[in-house]
Amino acid sequence: MIKVLLFAQLQEEAQTDVIEIDFQEGTVTELKKILQSQFDFSQLSESMFAINEAYALEHDVVKSGDTVAVIPPVSGG
Amino acid sequence: MIKVLLFAQLQEEAQTDVIEIDFQEGTVTELKKILQSQFDFSQLSESMFAINEAYALEHDVVKSGDTVAVIPPVSGG
Amino acid sequence: MPSNYFEIVEDPIDTKDIIQKVEDRNAGAITTFIGTVREMTGEKRTIYLEYQAYKPMAEKMLEQIGQEINDRWPGTHVAITHRIGSLAIADIAVVIAVSSPNRKPAYEANEYAIERIKQIVPIWKKEQWEDGAAWIGDQLENVSYPTGKPETNGGDHND
Amino acid sequence: MPSNYFEIVEDPIDTKDIIQKVEDRNAGAITTFIGTVREMTGEKRTIYLEYQAYKPMAEKMLEQIGQEINDRWPGTHVAITHRIGSLAIADIAVVIAVSSPNRKPAYEANEYAIERIKQIVPIWKKEQWEDGAAWIGDQLENVSYPTGKPETNGGDHND
Structure with a gap:
């Protein structure tokens, strides 16, 4: 199981700020495909991913127990 | 008569912050020569002059009643 | 450097507190940037803003920015506080x-x-405008971030 | 713009007061520069500083700088306060x-x-150093100011 945190527009689209997914091990790209198939996110392709609070690359590996955050384009400041 | 205001190093050298000079009309250059002849200022050549609180050029005219300030290189900020 | 130099908060920010964190007998210069909620952007009137953060990671990233600055400009001290929640004009x-x-x-x-x-x-x-609301994001259509970090962004409030 | 936007004062400056002068519903950004008395300049230890001003002209010149800024960067508001007299380290x-x-x-x-x-x-x-005192002026040997305004200066405290 992994936790996937959602923010901003994605949070509104999913109507929740966290989803739990049965995911053993795989790349960010693989996780992204699963998310896209289950939810109708408008911004997934331009979002960054973070694994355990650090930005991750597409080929980085997500393992069961990790907390993944989907980070749409930021707009702080 | 004109008033000549002195600041910083020049004020210490003249041991006064203002001198009165019997000066009817003439350029800044002319006034500068008079000041240099009467006082042993170390910084007169690199000083700016102001007439009535506005920077003046060497050929600007000083008239009786004016307040002239000798402005050595500034160091505010 | 204590980690409260880089904070995400929900209460109003007192600029003086942030300045005090960087005061130093050997600092001759302190600069501050205060980002406030602007009412008009072109013809569009903002009613209020709502900020959301991924708080623990946001604080880590602020700290990283502080570290990048210390590396690039030795002798600097940096403090950054960002507020989240609902903000009114001029907040x-x-x-x-x-x-x-x-x-x-x-x-x-x-x-x-x-x-x-x-x-x-x-x-x-x-x-939140008079006639609608929207989460603001990147206006430059950065489709991907090959370096693992977004490199650019735009369309923000004090742009 | 009231002329107290540009002041020479003898009492301590409260940064907050200066910031408040430029606050504006349509400002998304406020920057401040705080120039403080630095203790060490290279190996030299400053004990305190003394500032002197030609006050009425100094305030006029600050106001002129404000006007130059409004002309070059439309929509800006500017406030500047400079303190004179005896200042201790970090003042x-x-x-x-x-x-x-x-x-x-x-x-x-x-x-x-x-x-x-x-x-x-x-x-x-x-x-005022441990071993002497000096009025600080231009270190760049500008012998004359042909434009009627000094163009450059150096060797100052936050250089």
């Missing part, structure tokens, strides 16, 4: 304070900080 | 606040202000 959203022995680095490092905040810190802003 | 000598709808002009205009202060505002600083 302070972010304060960046940088102290340095010399003034040039204090300006450069401060501007670097706000640019980096707009690139890498997971904070999002929802604008 | 604030000058605060410059600039507000602008956008952040880039707020940084540029603020830096422009401090550079201009060091060029044209009749204020002088006497440094």
Whole structure:
């Protein structure tokens, strides 16, 4: 199981700020495909991913127990 | 008569912050020569002059009643 | 440097507190940037803003920006506080304070900080206008971030 | 713009007061520069500083700098206060606040202000070191100012 945190527009689209997914091990790209198939996110392709609070690359590996955050384009400041 | 205001190093050298000079009309250059002849200022050549609180050029005219300030290189900020 | 130099808060920010964090007997210069909620953007009137953050990661990223600044401009001290939640017009959203022995680095490092905040810190802003609302994101259509970090961003409130 | 936006004072400066002067519903950005008395300059230890001003002209020149900024960066508001008299280490000598709808002009205009202060505002600083004292002036040997305004200066406290 992994936790996937959602923010901003994605949070509104999913109507929740966290989803739990049965995911053993795989790349960010693989996780992204699963998310896209289950939810109708408008911004997934331009979002960054973070694994355990650090930005991750597409080929980085997500393992069961990790907390993944989907980070749409930021707009702080 | 004109008033000549002195600041910083020049004020210490003249041991006064203002001198009165019997000066009817003439350029800044002319006034500068008079000041240099009467006082042993170390910084007169690199000083700016102001007439009535506005920077003046060497050929600007000083008239009786004016307040002239000798402005050595500034160091505010 | 204590980690409360880099904070995400929900209460109003007092600029003085942030400045005090960077004061130093050997700083001749302190610059601050105060980002506030602007009412008019072109013809569009903002009613209020709502900021959301991924708080623990946002604080880590602010700290990373501070570290990048210390590396690039030695002798600087940096403190950054960003507020989240609902903000009214003229409320302070972010304060960046940088102290340095010399003034040039204090300006450069401060501007670097706000640019980096707009690139890498997971904070999002929802604008509430008279006729609608929207989460604001990247306006430059960065489809991917091959370096693992967003490199650029735009369309923000003090752009 | 009331003329107390540009002041020479003898009492301690409260940064907050200067910032408040430039606050504006349509400012998304406020930058401040705080110039403080630095203890060490290289190996030299400053004990205290003494600032002197030609006060009425200095305030006029600060106001002129504000006008130059409004002309170059429309939509900005500027406030500058410079303190004179005897200042201890870490005391604030000058605060410059600039507000602008956008952040880039707020940084540029603020830096422009401090550079201009060091060029044209009749204020002088006497440094008191452990082993002596001296009025600080131009280190660049500008023998004359053909434009009627000093163009450059150097060797100052937050250089």
